[in-house]
Amino acid sequence: MSAAVFADAAVPGLVPAGGGWAIWFFAIYIAAVLLVAWLSNRLYRSSEFLSEYFLGSRSLGLWAFALTFAATSSSGGSFIGFPALVYTHGWAVGLWIGGYMIVPIVAMGLLGNRLNQVARRTQAITLPDVLRDRFHSPVLGTTATGLIAFFMVFNLVAQFKSGSVILQSLLQDEPLFQHASRAAEGLLRSLPLTAGVDPGYLLCLVVFAAVVILYTAYGGFRAVVWTDVMQGFVMLGGVLLLLPLTLWAVGGLGAATREMAAMTPPDVVQLRLSRVDDPADERLLIPKNTWLQVTEAERVRVVRTEEACEVPAGQRVAWVGLGGDTPSERVTGFELTFAPHIERQLPQCHPWPLRVEVVSVRPYAYGAGRAGVYLTAPGPDENKWNGFLPISLAISFYFMWTFSTAGQPSNMVRLMAFDRPRTLSRAIFTVSVYYTLIYVPLLIIFCCARVLLPGWETEPDRIMPEMARLTSALANAPWLAGLLLAAPFAAVMSTMDSFLLMISSAVVRDIYQRNFNPEASEKVIKRLTYATTLLVGGVAMLAAVNPPKFLQNIIVFTGTGLSTTFLVPVFLLLYWPRFNLAGALAGIWTGVTSHAVLYAIGTWQHPQRQITAYEPGGFHPFICGTVLSLLAAVAVTWATRPPTRSLVQAYFGPPSLTSGNSRDADL
Amino acid sequence: MWAVVGFKAPAGAGIPHARTTVRLESSADDDGMLDPAFLRARREMLVVLALFGLALGWTIGFCYWLGYDATEGEPTEALSLVLGLPTWVFVGIVLPWLIIDLVAIWFCFYFLADDVADDEQVGRRDERDGPGRVAGAPREAGGPANGRAL
Structure with a gap:
């Protein structure tokens, strides 16, 4: 313990990222979210429970609809x-992100009005309702429910973890938080499930999960939507504050871009660190992200460690992974190659009595030593010889952002919930502007971050909190950092709550009510719904205590899996009268299977068996799977009997109830 | 070539094309039998796809033309800036992004169905008598038999 304190005290810059304010903003924020849930719960007394709880009684107005859509689509990944x-x-x-310019129009416009029409015609509450009723097929409904539940449970576990990790990284330097996690530590050791888990992570997980589960279970869809609106404004506010602060700190965008034009990527280095003073009784801990100057080089060389290492008591050489299976004397890090950065970071180098040797240097696979590489595509890359974004990958991502967003069941449910066509059209415009105001500034801000904060290649996920800290410190307003840091956890929460609700609607509505007990009383349904939401959330939280590794890969796997499965069948059932049940099942299963097979190949090829996509010709499994699913759905539909005339009439025929309508004029 | 594709986008070049497509398809489907609300939604969907194609063409075209450095990174050439942004980022990403926002004004406020359909839908909702019922869709005897295929 004493060694750790010694090391920490000596490292410059370990000030709380939010200047102590982050934790208070978090608390205020939580209180507001719970208030919203309480308010929306009061609404149930006046309306039909299921439709209200899972769909907000189809009455979402403009702001609710637009911001719930935007906030659900931007998860922690965005921030x-x-x-x-x-x-x-x-x-x-x-x-890479360019596809987002057209996401609102495609994701909401492609299915929006039609899905809303169909869901109203059949009084569908969930997506499986739509599939099932369109073909009068319980098989299809149950298949859809099963697949949604399967993907979403995985995704929920991963989201819980990512939320807790983000929260922890934001709060880790707060004294109050450190006290709390130390207090929790003793308690945790005594429980079998939690032994060996980082107490700070667990504390974040419990707080985070408890809040999300509570407000989702208590408030239902409307609470989720209203908190999304709040979260949407928090995210927008954070970005729009950070942009001018950053531009001011960097001296204008032109200056930043000109400096970036001269920049060269860092080299990946292996270091050997050894003490030059007498071996001490205390071990020496060298945290990650420590700046060091290379000893006895002909020129000034500045490196930064990527991993923590430790000189054991009585020894000289620093080790990585002591206590693990494969301790090593090689410490990985990055070496600055851009002269102005070297000069600027030199005073930050730690004055420990350490001898720092560079054992090996591995330049970037693409862009090493080339000025201007940060300004152009495909962009520098540490591992890929053809750069970060070859043109085929750029096209692939453009398709993926737009159509995989359109294919998300959680987004489709929102399309079923708006109150009238005018809301959809206003919302598409609102979300278009919203994304412009989020993604373009984020791009500018974090390009400037390259200039302001060199060397975070060691831990790039920390760049957002670090920028919040730096800019608010420069503006002399530390409370601002707290506000800025609310944006990422708002983003995670707004994604998690809607997934949680999707799963519980799948269980209560699609499995229980429609298969087992269609006549269940409202009271029973209500109790079951609360119980299911709590239970699903609780189980996901327990699973996240010892979560699977490779988090982001799981999130991408499940997200693209859902869209590969549902985009084509839903699209065709809405727009193609000839489409039939066999075609729908073929589309669903071809999508799931091809996506799963490509992921299985990729995972099998990966040296560490990490969940990875195999991308034939640079195209993600989502794109391959969607194309195959479309071919299969169309081919099987043509090969089998057309649907009955009355079924087609029910969905595509003119409404018999209304008459004298002159809407044909605009066709 | 890319420029030609690109400059059409703000004018909303997708509409006439989409209209033609709707007419061709709907004549095959026997127009009179189809719900006007469906036809309108389908026309919107085709315009959405056309807009997507134009945006994709513009972004990928300009970025590929101006943004990819095949020239071993000559910094002087890379250093042409517009508003402090690299030129290719401005022309290939930020500009179309802003244009799409303008197109969205046309698309959302002048093109998409407005509240004409409202009365109809509100009226329909009143006719329904509970969750789960498929209104206007009588149950088929035995349902579509080909569902057993799987």
């Missing part, structure tokens, strides 16, 4: 992963 990518690969990431 942690995306900034990290921009920081690491430069302006080329603008092309």
Whole structure:
């Protein structure tokens, strides 16, 4: 313990990221979210429970609809992963995210009005309702329910973990938080499930999960939507505050871009660190992200460690992974190659009596030593010889962002919930502007971050909190950092709550009510719904205590899996009168299977068996799977009997109830 | 070539094309038998796809033309800036992004169905008598038999 304190005290810059304010903003935020849930629960007394709880009685107005859509689609990735990518690969990431310019129009316009019409005609509450009723097929409904539940449970576990990790990284330097996690530590050791789990992570998980589960279970769809609206404004506010602060700190965007044009990527280095003073009784801990100057080089060389290491008591050499299976004397890090950065970071180098040797140098696979590489596509890359974003991958991502967003069941449910066509059209415009105001500034902010904060290649996921800290410190307003840091956890929460609700609607509505007990009383349904939401959330939280590794890969796997499964069948059942049940089942199963097979191949090829996509010709399994699913659905439909005339009439025929309508004029 | 594709986008070039497509298809389906609300939704869907194609063409075209450095990174050439952004980012990403926002004004406020359909839908909702019932869709005897295929 004493050694750790010694090391921590000596490392410059370990000030709480939010200047102590992050924790208070978090608390205020939680209180507001719970208040919203309480308010929306009061609404149930006046309306039909199931439709209200899972669909907000189909009465979402403009702001609720637009912001719930935007907030659900932008998860923690938008505020942690995306900034990290921009920081690491430069302006080329603008092309990577470029598909988002058309996402609102495609994701809401492609299915929107039609899905809403059909769901109203059949009084569908969930997506499996729509599939099942369209073909009068319980088989199809149950298949859809099963697949949604399967993907979403995995996704929920991963989201819980990512939420807790983000929360922890935001709060880790807060004294109050450190006290609390130390207090929790003793309690945790005594429980079998939690032994060996980081108490800080667990504390975040429990707080985070408890809040999300509570407000989702208590408030239902309307609470989820209203908190999404709040979260949407928090995210927008955070970005729009950070942009001017950053531009001011960097001296204008032109200056930043000009400096980036001269920049060269860092080299990946292996270091050997050894003490030059007498071996001490205390061990020496060298945290990750420590700046060090290479000893006895002909020129000034500055490196930064990527992993924590430790000089054991009585020894000289620093080890990585002591206590693990494979301790090593090689410490991985990055070496700055851009002269102005070297000069600027030199005073930050730690004055420990350490001898720092560079054992090996591995330049970036693409872009090493080339000025201007951060300004152009495909962008520098540590591992890929053809750069971060070859053109085929850029096209692939453009398709993926737009159509996989359109294919998300959680988004489709929102399309079933708006109150009237005018809301949809206003919402598409609102979300278009919203995404412009989120993604373009984020791109600019984190390109500037390259100039302001060199060397975070060691831990790029921290770049958002670090920028919040730096800019608010420069603006002399530490409370601002707390506000800025609310954006990422708002983003995670708004995604998790809607997934949780999707699963519980699948269980209560699609499995229980429609298969076992269609006549269940409202009271029974109500109790069952609360219980299911709590139970599903609780189980996901327990699973996240010892979560699977490779988190982001699981999130991408389940997200693209859902869209590969549902985009084509839902699209065709809405727009193609000839489409039939066999075609729908063929589309669903071809989509799931091809997506799963491509992932299985990729995972099998990966040296560590990490969940990875196999991408034939640079195209993600989502794209391959969707194309195959479309071919299969169309081919099987043509090969089998057409649907009965009355079924087609029911969905595509003119409404018999209304008459004298002159809407044909605009066709 | 890319420029030609690109400059059409703000004018909303997709509409006439989409209209033609709707007419061709709907004549095959026997127009009179189809719900006007469905036809309108389908027309919207085709315009959405056309807009997607134009946006994709513009972004990928300009970025590929101006953004990819095949020239071993000559910094002087890379350093042409517009508003502090690299030129290719401005022309290939930020500009179309802003244009799409403008197109969205046309698309959302002048093209998409407005509340004409409201009365109809509200009226329909009143006719329904409970969750799960498929209104206007009488149960088929035995249902579609080909569902057993799987």
